[in-house]
Amino acid sequence: MELAPTLTGHTVQNRVRAAGINPHHWYPVAWSSQLRRGKVLPVQVWGQAIALFRDDQGQVHALEDACPHKGVALHKGEVQGQNLTCPYHGWQFAPDGRCVAIPYFPPEQKLPCVQARRYPVQDQYGMVWVFPGDGEQAPTVPLPSVPEYDDPQWLRVAIPGQFNAHFSICNENTMDVFHGFLHRNLQGWFNPKLLQLRQSDTLVEADYQVSYQGWLSQFLGMGRRGDRITTRTISIQYRYPHYANSLEGVSKMYLMRLPVSPTETRSFTLLFLKIRLPQTLTKMIRPLLSRVIWRFLFKPFLDQDVEMVESEQQTYHNNPQRHYIEVNPAIIALQRVMLNQAHGAGFHPALPYPSLDATPSVAIPSR
Ligand code: FES
Ligand SMILES: [Fe+2]
Structure with missing residues (x-):
């Protein structure tokens, strides 16, 4: 189903914070290298x-x-x-x-x-x-497919994530490109626009346009000069219970979600980058390069996200009845999928919940 990518306010469905999981899926529980x-x-x-x-x-x-x-x-x-x-x-x-x-x-x-x-x-x-x-x-039930896994054209970076928060809060963070503000000191993205949104019972696909500028975008091959603004489309696909996203011609990312408990979530992410270095060189320094990229380029982003996600969880924990406003229809769609899956698996009663077409309580014009 195609949904209009208009940013309008909706009351956040608090019960998604209490949703269970659909257990009839494959969940990653450890990196293979941890288990000798x-x-x-x-x-x-x-x-x-x-x-x-x-x-x-x-x-x-x-x-x-x-x-x-x-x-x-x-x-x-x-x-x-x-x-x-x-x-x-x-x-x-x-x-x-x-x-x-x-x-x-x-x-x-x-x-x-x-x-x-x-x-x-x-x-x-x-x-x-x-x-x-x-x-x-x-x-x-198939595992998510990762065709780039053994492809030498891509540099693979494995990223672990750990959050003291319900998986719905973490999933919303991954779907949300409107938080470039948080990462502004790291030369993250800016000026996001939601271009397209599709949804089914198990899937949300959102295409966003985002702009980049600075040395990080230059390093990732998005522009010759770091001072120029580059605009790209990022496609984010949530196929319950995991993510895949692709930044046009630059990177692919597979984020696998592990709901450990109602207040603890882990992620196992494989990031693939098209780094333009000679093949022989990348082969030799691949493992080191992966670790450096993770530690110095991506971990600072993740650390900022962890702080926000855990703060959201803490406030929810202190007052689960309080309502919030969401303006991104991709996140409303994501909440529907998580609730549908939890209800479908019979872990929670099938509560009625507002339709996406419900009258918005706040309207924010899209730019
Ligand atoms: S052998 Fe396991 S508890 Fe006795
Ligand atoms: Fe983030």
């Missing part, structure tokens, strides 16, 4: 504690982080071959969660029929992904 062979890592998806482990063959597995014997956290245990052993009484669990050994049982004794919950898991694009919903649906 024989290691166990505790992770969490929307309150579900999961013990991730990589067996001695390099395969990744995910089990509920609670031993079926007495509930001790399995991530405190150790990997033995393909199995995960609980630290308390040494019960051993196979990758499918079945208990396959109890060290103090005589060999002829039958094992109790217990099984830790197993989660479908994938190791792709340098991330470990878990499917926290109905495991039967997992094979039918």
Whole structure:
């Protein structure tokens, strides 16, 4: 559905701040490099504690982080071959969660029929992904596609993000290009215009026009001279529950969202830049260049966003009844998708909510 890109005021739907997740999707829970062979890592998806482990063959597995014997956290245990052993009484669990050994049982004794919950898991694009919903649906749900991942024309920068805030606040920050003001001292963008907006039950696509000026835009190849203004289109696509965006001819970004709990969210971002350097040179210095770009160019932006997002969360927490005004229809559309997905998954009652066409309470002319 095409929506008019007119900036008008709408009351923010506070219940999106209390929305649950649709668990029938793949969520990234760790960078692959964090989980070496024989290691166990505790992770969490929307309150579900999961013990991730990589067996001695390099395969990744995910089990509920609670031993079926007495509930001790399995991530405190150790990997033995393909199995995960609980630290308390040494019960051993196979990758499918079945208990396959109890060290103090005589060999002829039958094992109790217990099984830790197993989660479908994938190791792709340098991330470990878990499917926290109905495991039967997992094979039918694709991971986001990242075609640039192994393409040597692009420089890949991996960016971790951590926010003490509900995922809806973080998602709105990613969809919102009208906060260039916050980043003005970092030579961010300015003069944004919403050009086009499309929405379906699972998708919001917004095209914005934005202007850049300064050494950062010059470094990114947007103009020969940093003092000139360059205007580009940035397309942001939110396909529940993750993002992809593309800045015309300059960069592609995939931001994968992990809702850890109602007040904690993480992001796993892959940024791809077309840096114009000789191929052989970039190959040699690629990892170093990625880290420098992340640390000195993009982390300062993220730090500013984290402060805003966490401040928003804190104020919501102090008074969840208070109403706010949103003027960007892309964000209203985003809220609809998040609510639809939460309701569709049956985690919250399907509350009625105002239509996007509702009479605006404040009207702000688009420029
Ligand atoms: S609690 Fe895990 S083996 Fe006893
Ligand atoms: Fe930002």
